[in-house]
Amino acid sequence: MWVFRKKYAVITIILLLVEIAIALFHFHPIVRGFLGDVLVVILLYTFLRTFLLISPVKIALGALLFAFTIEFVQILNPVEFFEIHSKILQTVIGSSFDPWDLVAYSIGFVFILLLEKIRCDVNKAKSN
Structure with missing residues (x-):
């Protein structure tokens, strides 16, 4: 049940740095x-x-359910x-409900599913 996948750890760190940059710097709204949120x-x-x-x-x-719950x-x-x-906790928890956040979370979820489908298809093609 437990494992360590270096590839996902690296991606997590990169995404965390991107999220921190988005929070710290004044990007387009x-x-x-x-x-x-995606x-x-x-x-x-x-x-x-x-x-x-x-x-x-x-x-x-x-x-997705965790993000929706928050x-x-x-x-x-x-x-x-x-x-x-x-300020860090305020950013993580958020300060107001926004239904557009639910849309963004859903887009992230669909993106994950699409990437996993592509990954599975590539792995199948390699094994054939």
């Missing part, structure tokens, strides 16, 4: 507000794939409720 599901997925020997679809669904929790405004002052 579409990059910061939408592309970052990438966060992919980041979660690659992180989980680094360590878990579970079906890629299940891991992708888990990443988004819906934002309706309750946990940053204000728990008086969170850390």
Whole structure:
């Protein structure tokens, strides 16, 4: 059940650095507000794939459900409720519910599925 996949670890680190850059630098609102959310599901997925020997679809669904859960929790405004002052935690938790974030997470999920399908097709072609 547990494994270490170096390839996914490297991708996770690269995506984390991209997400940090998006958070720190003033990119176009579409990059910061939408592309970052697309990438966060992919980041979660690659992180989980680094360590878990579970079906890629299940891991992708888990990443999507986690992102959706965090988004819906934002309706309750946990940053204000728990008086969170850390800018890092505020960024991770988010401060307001946005249905467009759900769209972005879903796009990230579909992108993962497409990449996994391509990866499987390439592996099949190599084995034939």
